[in-house]
Amino acid sequence: TGYAPFRSESLNRSRPAELKEAFNLRFPPKKVNDLSGCPPGYADVTTYVLGFYKDLAHRYGLACALALGLPVDFFTSTLAHYDLCTARMLHYPPCNWKDTATGDSSGDVSKPVRIGEHTDFGE
Numbered sequence: 001t002g003y004a005p006f007r008s009e010s011l012n013r014s015r016p017a018e019l020k021e022a023f024n025l026r027f028p029p030k031k032v033n034d035l036s037g038c039p040p041g042y043a044d045v046t047t048y049v050l051g052f053y054k055d056l057a058h059r060y061g062l063a064c065a066l067a068l069g070l071p072v073d074f075f076t077s078t079l080a081h082y083d084l085c086t087a088r089m090l091h092y093p094p095c096n097w098k099d100t101a102t103g104d105s106s107g108d109v110s111k112p113v114r115i116g117e118h119t120d121f122g123e
Contacts, residue, residue, distance in 0.1 A: 001026050001033045001086075006093065012116030019114045023089045025050060027082035053087045054079075090115075 001024045007017035025033050027050060035043055061075030068074075079085075092114045 001031065002035070007112075010116060012113075015116050016110070016112040018116060019095050019112050020090055020092045022091070025087040025089075027054075027085050027087075030081060030083040050087060053085075054082065057082075057085070 004022040004024065006021040007019065009020070009022070010017045025046060033046060035046060057079055058076050061079065062072055064070075065072050065074040065076070095114070
């Protein structure tokens with residue numbers, strides 16, 4: 001959890017560090033977010049953001065259930081603890097497109113990308 005500076009992560013380890021920065025929050029009380037070094041009052045913002053994401057998750061789960069003709073709490077009933085949830089806010093600053101891997105068929109992995117090939121769950 002916390003702040004991941006620009007070019008500090010590389011999801012595809014065969015590529016250079018990625019052209020992004022991130023801020024990751026986990027949901028208390030199961031996880032504790034280390035906010036040391038954050039500006040004063042940031043804990044209040046974090047509380048608001050996590051509450052917003054909880055509301056958003058419930059609305060999304062409800063909408064999916066309704067769209068699929070399932071009971072309205074089909075998805076939301078599994079969100080009791082949020083212990084497997086991470087709110088990950090990503091920032092991709094402007095970059096020179098010519099200096100990045102553009103997805104051409106050359107297979108060149110020496111250039112950085114904004115985010116490398118990956119799955120969201122697992123290696």
